[in-house]
Amino acid sequence: MSSNTRTKAVSAGAATLRDTAELLGRLLLALLFLVAGAGKMAAYPATVDYMAANGVPGVLLPLVILAEVGGAIAIIAGWKTRIVSILLAGFTILAALLFHHDFADQVQMLMFLKDFSIAGAFLILAAHGAGRLSLDARAAA
Numbered sequence: 001m002s003s004n005t006r007t008k009a010v011s012a013g014a015a016t017l018r019d020t021a022e023l024l025g026r027l028l029l030a031l032l033f034l035v036a037g038a039g040k041m042a043a044y045p046a047t048v049d050y051m052a053a054n055g056v057p058g059v060l061l062p063l064v065i066l067a068e069v070g071g072a073i074a075i076i077a078g079w080k081t082r083i084v085s086i087l088l089a090g091f092t093i094l095a096a097l098l099f100h101h102d103f104a105d106q107v108q109m110l111m112f113l114k115d116f117s118i119a120g121a122f123l124i125l126a127a128h129g130a131g132r133l134s135l136d137a138r139a140a141a
Contacts, residue, residue, distance in 0.1 A: 015132075022131030026081075029121055030072035033088070037068030054099055067091050075125070078134020082126045089122035 040047045040061065048058030067088070074084045096115035102108040130136045 019132045023078075023133045025121075026075050026078060026125070026130060026134075029118070029125070030075040032072075032118070033068040033075075034072035037065045037072065040065050040068070056098055075130075078130030078136050081130035081134060081136050085122040085126035089119040089126065092116075092119040092122065 044061065048061055051058050051061060051064075071084050071088045071091070074080055075088070092115045096112045096119075100108045100112035100115060103112070
């Protein structure tokens with residue numbers, strides 16, 4: 001096997017790994033939002049009460065569900081990934097600030113940090129795009 005053939009094989013393997021990791025990463029990142037949105041739909045009245053208890057009008061719940069479920073589907077499909085990622089990063093930071101600000105409670109502090117970490121992942125996704133296995137890539141081709 002020539003050096004050029006080996007280089008091509010390594011490059012193809014690296015591309016496959018990259019493409020698979022990008023798709024799996026989008027799926028794992030979005031799964032949390034898909035499950036959270038579905039949970040809010042299933043427990044709608046309780047979620048409205050929780051929001052109100054934190055000073056957020058319950059009338060915003062449909063928009064929250066749309067952001068979580070619609071955003072998750074867009075991220076999984078790789079559709080408008082850069083824009084959706086920036087919006088979900090902002091959404092996630094806002095959720096952390098509104099709902100997880102009691103740092104005396106270790107669970108709340110961890111939830112706050114988790115939300116900021118997720119926002120960071122969305123910003124990386126916004127910077128790099130969805131990758132080859134996405135609707136964005138198909139639209140660009």
